[in-house]
Amino acid sequence: MTSRFSAGLRVLAATALVACAATAYADEYADVSQLLRTGKLAEAQAKADLYLAVKPRDPQMRFLKSAVQSANGQAGEAIATLNALTQEFPELPEPYNNLAVLYASQNDLDKARTALEMAVRINPAYATAYENLGDVYAKLASQSYSKSLQLNASNPQASQKVTLLKSVLAPAKTK
Numbered sequence: 001m002t003s004r005f006s007a008g009l010r011v012l013a014a015t016a017l018v019a020c021a022a023t024a025y026a027d028e029y030a031d032v033s034q035l036l037r038t039g040k041l042a043e044a045q046a047k048a049d050l051y052l053a054v055k056p057r058d059p060q061m062r063f064l065k066s067a068v069q070s071a072n073g074q075a076g077e078a079i080a081t082l083n084a085l086t087q088e089f090p091e092l093p094e095p096y097n098n099l100a101v102l103y104a105s106q107n108d109l110d111k112a113r114t115a116l117e118m119a120v121r122i123n124p125a126y127a128t129a130y131e132n133l134g135d136v137y138a139k140l141a142s143q144s145y146s147k148s149l150q151l152n153a154s155n156p157q158a159s160q161k162v163t164l165l166k167s168v169l170a171p172a173k174t175k
Helices: 002-037 041-054 059-071 075-088 094-105 109-122 127-151 156-169
Strands: none
Touching: 002 041, 002 059, 041 059, 059 075, 059 094, 075 094, 094 109, 094 127, 109 127, 127 156
């Protein structure tokens, strides 16, 4: 009876330890996210780096680190972090989506399109990736129509399409 009781106690203690560890990790993610949201980028980077020194393969913290890098104007580093994630965890669509956003911000629309197509191939229900893919296709179309106008300035259809796409792609005005 005593050995069964102590075995049960050990299982209970181990369960509590695992639950505490999971909560501690969740708190680390929340802390880095909060620091990122409040613009405390150096602190967010330091906290992410400290965490990753212990758990270097953690995909969620590496993803957060890429967001911190991006917010800190380190697009190249963020791209490297996300590319490493896509290599090590090809089943995750989010790194592909964020890579595409970074590529699009650098006007590398072909790489953005490829990354987004991979994201929606992995997760066909990923609405944000589909929206981003639509934006990339619209920008590519706008470039093609603009090139058409350069080659034939008297093409009214291309002119209308360029105007329409510019209005669609223009940032929304806030009131």
